[in-house]
Amino acid sequence: MHTKKSLIVQSPGKANIHEETLEELKPDQVLVRSVLSAFKHGTEMMTYDGSSPFLKKKLDSELRVFVDNSDEVQRHFYPRPLGNMTVGIVEAVGKEVQSVTVGEKVFGWLPVANYHVISANKIQSLGELTPEQALCIDPGNFALGGVLDGEIRYGEKVLITGLGAIGLLAVQYCKLSGATVYAASSFALRRQLALEYGADVVLDSNQVEDLGVEIKRLSKGGVDLVLECSGRYPKLHQAVRATRQCGRVVCVGFYSGGATALNLGEEFFHNRITLLASLPAFSWNNPVRGPRPLYASELQQLVIQDFQAKRITVEGLLRPIYEFKDAEKAVETIATQPETVIKVAIKY
CATH class of the missing domain: 3.40.50.720 (NAD(P)-binding Rossmann-like Domain)
Known part of the structure; x- marks a missing residue:
């Protein structure tokens, strides 16, 4: 069994690594070992510093208006994972999975964590993209x-x-x-x-x-x-x-x-x-x-x-890149020293 280590915001201003044992794969799931992840600075810093409007209200999906939800949100908003995209390598697949194979490089909208167990339809093959392009x-x-x-x-x-x-x-x-x-x-x-x-x-x-x-x-x-x-x-x-x-x-x-x-x-x-x-x-x-x-x-x-045709470049965007062991420091840097970063990445 693998131990998943995730970067989690426990409460405003407090982020740390949370560990849990991964369960066995379901037939439609894959196990992905992370290689490179990135943050979504603006949105995630609101989660980190406690200024997100979703702490007090939610968007009613039918009326598409914000309504008060403070009691429910304060119970369920935290803890919350940080990071929004990850590139990794498939290490195992469920018996029904045919879209990816073991050893294939993939990417998906996944938070900062060393491993992910996820439905195969939530990831895509990296193909000709570089990991840096995928994260952008x-x-x-x-x-x-x-x-x-x-x-x-x-x-x-x-x-x-x-x-x-x-x-x-x-x-x-x-x-x-x-x-x-x-x-x-x-x-x-x-x-x-x-x-x-x-x-x-x-x-x-x-x-x-x-x-x-x-x-x-x-x-x-x-x-x-x-x-x-x-x-x-x-x-x-x-x-x-x-x-x-x-x-x-x-x-x-x-x-x-x-x-x-x-x-x-x-x-x-x-x-x-x-x-x-x-x-x-x-x-x-x-x-x-x-x-x-x-x-x-x-x-x-x-x-x-556009990335593949080289019409748009991501060269220089991912900086700095932190080791996973320093993920907590990466979050603090984004929050307190934004002049030193552009789009922070985590390598494993």
Whole structure:
């Protein structure tokens, strides 16, 4: 029998390794030994620091409105695993499994753990993808979704705020769409990668007194579109300020708490800004806008094709990479030293 070691958030601010003995495989299951995993920084840090909106409310699946759920959530939200994608090697298969074989490299939406027992239909063969590419399918999905929701036209000016993995992949997708790309971040590591990925103008938001005004000046009137990937209300406010009259702002980041830094009575209202949300995720069953709705599974296949054709690169995105024994330190670094990381990975 194998011992599974998982990285778990026990309560806000407290993550550690939890051990359990794996049960025998069911006929449709496989045993996967992990090789490389990655975190989903924005969403998972809300879980880690206790700021997730799902601590107090849940989305009613029929009405699609948030309703109070605080009593139930506080009993069941924690403990919770961390990490959202893993590449591994199949070590055993159930008697009914035919889609993968022992020794095959696979990937799936799996948390940080040394072993996984999971239904075979929840994993995919790595094929010609590199492990690094596989771990970036998820942020690639949201980057591409944001670009499609924004309906970028050739020659438009686009600002990207929040240069995590999603924002940096969005830089590349915007360039592929023929846009002039402005990008802003207070983190030097991310600004440098944005330049390497083809951004035309990259600003240090810590050195700019008023980002909205500076973008208006540089773009001669404002950008046509902003992809706001930070999930921070002050950045969303600046995104609205940086946009031309009747321009668009697409919210790609996940927001939490009250929007005290966002004033809808100023530029948003008087410049008639269109504010859109982009969330092409399996769990919420949202398509991207367009003549033919595209859902997460379709977007992910498009991202895989772009990786394989080398239209989009992930070089430099996974950093730093921690040993599994240091997984707790990795979480603390993401939370307290975001300027030193882009997309943190765990190797086993």
